[in-house]
Structure formats: C-alpha cells, structure tokens
Amino acid sequence: xxxxxxxxxxxxxxxxxxxxxxxxHRSWTISTAIRKAARGALPxxxxxxxxxxxxxxxxxxxxxxxxxxxSKAFDKVGDSKSAGFTLSVDATPEQIxxxxxxxxxxxxxKSARGLSGLSLSVAISADKPLKEVDAFKKExxxxxxxxxxxxxxxxxxxxxxxxLEYRQLDAKAYLHIDVKSVLKLTGQDPSxxxxxxxxxxPELSSAKDVLNGKWxxxxxxxxxxxxxxxxxxxxxxxxxxPSVDPEAAKQxxxxxxxxxxxxxxxxxxxxxxxxxxxWMSAPARTAVDELYKALKPLSGKFPQQFKNxxxxxxxxxxxxxxxxxxYLKDGRFSSxxxxxAQLDTKAGPGVNxxxxxxxxEAAPNVQAPADAVKTTSDDLMKxxxxxxxxxxxxxxxxxxxxxxxxxxxxxxxxxxxxxxxLAGLGMPEAQARAFNKIGMSFEEIKSIAQEK
Numbered sequence: 416x417x418x419x420x421x422x423x424x425x426x427x428x429x430x431x432x433x434x435x436x437x438x439x440h441r442s443w444t445i446s447t448a449i450r451k452a453a454r455g456a457l458p459x460x461x462x463x464x465x466x467x468x469x470x471x472x473x474x475x476x477x478x479x480x481x482x483x484x485x486s487k488a489f490d491k492v493g494d495s496k497s498a499g500f501t502l503s504v505d506a507t508p509e510q511i512x513x514x515x516x517x518x519x520x521x522x523x524x525k526s527a528r529g530l531s532g533l534s535l536s537v538a539i540s541a542d543k544p545l546k547e548v549d550a551f552k553k554e555x556x557x558x559x560x561x562x563x564x565x566x567x568x569x570x571x572x573x574x575x576x577x578x579l580e581y582r583q584l585d586a587k588a589y590l591h592i593d594v595k596s597v598l599k600l601t602g603q604d605p606s607x608x609x610x611x612x613x614x615x616x617p618e619l620s621s622a623k624d625v626l627n628g629k630w631x632x633x634x635x636x637x638x639x640x641x642x643x644x645x646x647x648x649x650x651x652x653x654x655x656x657p658s659v660d661p662e663a664a665k666q667x668x669x670x671x672x673x674x675x676x677x678x679x680x681x682x683x684x685x686x687x688x689x690x691x692x693x694w695m696s697a698p699a700r701t702a703v704d705e706l707y708k709a710l711k712p713l714s715g716k717f718p719q720q721f722k723n724x725x726x727x728x729x730x731x732x733x734x735x736x737x738x739x740x741x742y743l744k745d746g747r748f749s750s751x752x753x754x755x756a757q758l759d760t761k762a763g764p765g766v767n768x769x770x771x772x773x774x775x776e777a778a779p780n781v782q783a784p785a786d787a788v789k790t791t792s793d794d795l796m797k798x799x800x801x802x803x804x805x806x807x808x809x810x811x812x813x814x815x816x817x818x819x820x821x822x823x824x825x826x827x828x829x830x831x832x833x834x835x836x837l838a839g840l841g842m843p844e845a846q847a848r849a850f851n852k853i854g855m856s857f858e859e860i861k862s863i864a865q866e867k
Contacts, residue, residue, distance in 0.1 A: 481681035481693045485741055488748040492774070493546030499778030503534035505752065505769040514768040518761045525602040532573020538778040539566045560586050560635060565781035572600055582781055586636040589787050594626050621794040630787035631795075638792050663716040670709040678702040687742065690749050696738030699758070703732045722839060723865060733760045748774050826856045833857045840864035 492498055506514070508527035515522040522530070541548050542563040565584040571577050576596050582589040595605035612626045624631050678701055684692040707728035714721040737757040742749045750773040756762035829837075829851045837847045837857075842864040850860045 481683040484683075484691060484743060484746070485681060485693055485695065485748075488741075488743045488746060491747050492776075494544055495776045496542070496544055497538070497540035497776065497778040498545060499536065499538045499775040501534050501536040501771075501773045501775075503771050503773070504530055504532060505771045506767065507531055510767055510769075514756060514759075514762060514766055517763060517766045518759050529572070529600045529602075534571050534573075536569045536571070537566070538569075538781055539564065540778055540781060541565070560639060562586055567779070567781045572596070582783065583635070584781055584783060586634070587783065588633045588635055589630055589784055590625075590633075591628065591630045591784070592625055593628055595628070621788075621790050624788050624790075630784040631790045632783075632787040633790050633792065633795060641792060660716055663713060667710075667713050667717070670713065671706075674702070674705045674709050678705055684740075690742040690744045693741045693743065694738055695741055696736050698735070699737045700732045700734045704728050731760070733758065747776065750774065826851055826859075829857055829860075837861060837864050 504511075508524060508531045511522055511527040511530055512524060515527075539545070548561070548564055562585050565582075567580065567582045569577055569581075570579040576593070577591075578593050578597050578600065580589075580591045594608045598605045598607060608626050612623050615622050615626075621631060678697045680696055682694040682696075684694055686692060707725075710721070711724070714724040735757070740752045742751070750771060752769055752771045755768040755770060756766050762768075829847060834844050834847055837860060838844060840861065842860070847860055847864075850863070851857075
C-alpha cells in the first residue's frame with residue numbers, strides 16, 4: 416500500500432491486528448522498494464526503446480553499433496503476440512539492511528529477508544502482434560474490456576510461492592491472495608487468517624473467500640455497464656479524450672531523441688553467459704535537466720499525458736553518472752540489471768541495491784481459473800470496507816470479534832469537481848468513492864491516483 420496512505424492503515428486492519436501490522440510496519444517492503452525499483456530500472460531500460468525511432472549522433476562507431484542493437488532488440492518486443500516481464504529484487508538481505516540504514520529508512524532483518532527475492536511478473540498475450548493492439552496504441556482504450564488481450568500480474572517470494580495473482584481475460588477479472596503466505600513472509604502467525612475468517616459475519620462471504628485463499632472473479636463488462644447507468648442517471652456524458660496534434664507528437668519525439676543523443680551513451684561490453692552485454696549510461700542530473708527543458712514547452716500540447724507536469728526539474732537527482740546493464744540474446748532483449756543505490760545521494764560507496772528486469776517472449780498462457788467464485792461489485796465493496804474497517808459489517812461500525820479496532824474517521828464527501836479531477840488521473844469514480852467511504856480525504860485519494 417502506498418506510504419502516502421498511512422491514514423488508511425491507522426484506521427484499522429482486517430479484524431486481526433497482526434495482519435494489519437504486517438502490512439503497516441513493513442509497508443516499506445512493498446511500497447518503497449518496489450516503487451523505487453519500478454521508477455528506477457524500468458524507465459532507464461525502456462528509454463532505450465525510444466532510440467528505435469532513429470539515432471543520429473552517438474559519437475563513436477562502437478556506441479552507434481551498441482545503440483542500434485538495443486533499439487532493434489526493443490523493437491522486436493512489439494513484434495511478438497506475447498511478452499512476459501519480471502521485476503525482481505536481487506539485493507541480499509544484508510544489502511537491503513545496509514541500503515535502508517544509509518538512506519534512513521531502516522528496514523529490519525525480517526523485512527529484508529522477506530523483500531530479498533520478491534518479484535512482480537507481468538504476462539500479456541494477444542491475438543495479434545502487441546504493437547498492433549489498440550490498447551497499446553491509444554491511451555483512451557480500455558484494456559480491461561478488450562477480449563483480444565489477456566494479462567496476468569503475479570507477486571511471488573524468492574522461493575516462487577505466489578502471494579498474489581490477478582488475471583484479466585474475456586472482460587473478466589480474477590484475483591487470488593495467499594493471505595497465510597503473506598503473513599508468514601512478514602513474520603506473523605498464518606493462523607490469524609483462520610481467526611479472522613471465523614469473526615466475519617455470514618454476509619461477508621466474499622471476504623471469507625479471500626481470506627481462505629480462494630479465487631474470486633468479477634465481470635468487468637457488468638461493472639462498466641453499471642458505471643454507464645450511474646452516469647446516465649446523473650445526466651453525465653463521457654468527455655472526449657483530446658486528440659494529440661501529429662506535429663506536436665513529432666516535435667516530442669525529436670526533442671527526446673535530441674536529448675538522448677547528447678546524454679546517453681552505449682558501451683559494448685562483449686558477451687556474458689551467452690548474451691550480448693551493453694552498458695547504457697547517462698549523467699543523471701544533466702539528463703533530467705535536459706529532458707525537463709525539452710518537455711516543458713511541449714507539455715501543454717499533451718493534456719492527458721502530462722497532467723501533472725512539475726513546475727521545475729527534480730532537485731534530488733544525484734550529480735553522478737548512472738547506468739543500466741542490458742543483456743540481449745539472439746538480437747532480442749533478455750534482461751536488465753540496475754542498482755537503485757545510484758539514485759540516492761545518501762547511499763555511499765559499497766552500498767548497493769540491485770534489481771533485475773527479465774523478459775521472455777514466450778509468456779505463460781493466461782487462463783481463467785476453473786474454481787473461481789463469482790463476485791459482484793457490491794460484494795467487493797463490502798469486502799473492501801470490511802477488510803479496511805476491521806471486520807465490521809457493511810451497515811454497522813462495530814468490529815466483529817473481541818479485538819477492538821479504532822473506528823474510521825469520516826472524510827468530507829467527494830464533490831463532482833473532485834471526482835472529475837480523479838477521473839482525469841485515471842481513477843474510476845467507483846474506486847474513488849470506495850476510498851472516500853472508508854474515511855480517506857480527497858488529497859489522500861489523489862495521492863494514490865498520482866502514484867499509478
């Protein structure tokens with residue numbers, strides 16, 4: 416859960432204090448480290464794909480050759496009908512403890528052991544090459560309703576135990592959480608999940624299914640239809656997504672290429688374990704400042720893409736050269752490794768936090784689980800409220816069970832203008848109202864939307 420949502424955690428757990436403490440006291444494990452990894456390794460690696468549109472001046476012939484290899488490798492990702500990416504924490508528990516101590520976040524040994532080896536895997540497949548799928552070409556397209564695309568997200572520990580899995584296919588969503596493994600990972604008693612299940616009232620069967628580790632399913636088309644009915648009842652009409660001026664798009668691409676040509680370098684390091692090893696690097700602060708200068712004049716022409724463009728360039732970027740190790744096999748992207756410590760000015764010499772991004776063109780085939788329990792949006796809402804409010808029933812504020820949980824503080828209802836602003840950030844109205852109903856303010860909900 417996002418670190419900005421501490422208020423939500425303080426309002427209660429799922430009716431069992433240890434589980435709430437596991438997610439609260441060790442929230443650094445998921446929210447900080449994985450978010451840093453995604454913001455660090457992924458953008459640096461994906462930057463190389465922009466070069467596929469054409470590099471004009473990389474300096475030496477060696478750099479040009481290496482850059483072209485990377486460009487072509489990323490280009491081939493979209494040529495396939497499937498793709499699988501896994502972002503994993505390669506840091507050892509000792510490295511994690513040292514890194515957090517240096518940066519002032521202080522992860523304990525138990526958290527470090529749980530985080531080490533933790534991974535997030537994404538598998539996607541389609542009926543045609545990915546680069547031809549509308550959902551990837553147009554931001555306005557709703558991927559969840561595209562029956563030609565199948566997606567799964569899996570969070571697993573270093574032993575490969577699946578902690579959470581979400582699948583999406585045929586306009587249906589499937590969710591599975593191994594609550595007991597999560598409790599065990601964070602040093603808690605797995606039996607607390609059984610205790611919580613007993614304390615929940617009968618009408619919260621969906622919450623019981625989640626705690627018992629069952630698959631639950633939701634019809635995304637029904638959910639979309641419900642949203643349309645509500646909008647129709649209020650007389651609302653969906654706003655058209657502003658189209659992007661082709662000339663502005665061309666200017667943007669040219670500006671990015673110009674910055675990358677001047678700041679990013681590629682060094683061919685030969686072969687390692689049968690893969691081509693290329694070091695892609697750039698002076699961090701210079702690159703960020705140059706990107707800001709290039710994008711700022713164009714940001715107003717991309718209202719959807721640059722909704723929250725900063726008023727100034729980030730000041731906390733280290734004034735050092737940072738880079739990522741890219742590995743290519745048979746001309747295709749294979750993996751990338753990145754040291755998060757490069758991005759933190761507090762991390763001194765000898766402090767490292769390596770993460771790894773691997774790619775597999777033959778992604779696992781995403782299929783619907785046979786034993787999923789169908790759940791309605793109302794059931795999910797009740798479950799969400801129960802888990803967040805300490806096991807209370809949907810119509811009462813009293814916690815189920817002997818352990819009392821601090822009651823939630825009501826937040827000011829969201830206004831139409833606030834809902835519209837959140838929708839502009841990509842958060843559906845139903846989700847925003849759910850967060851608001853459990854006591855989250857507009858600013859807290861907005862921070863979540865901005866983290867997406």
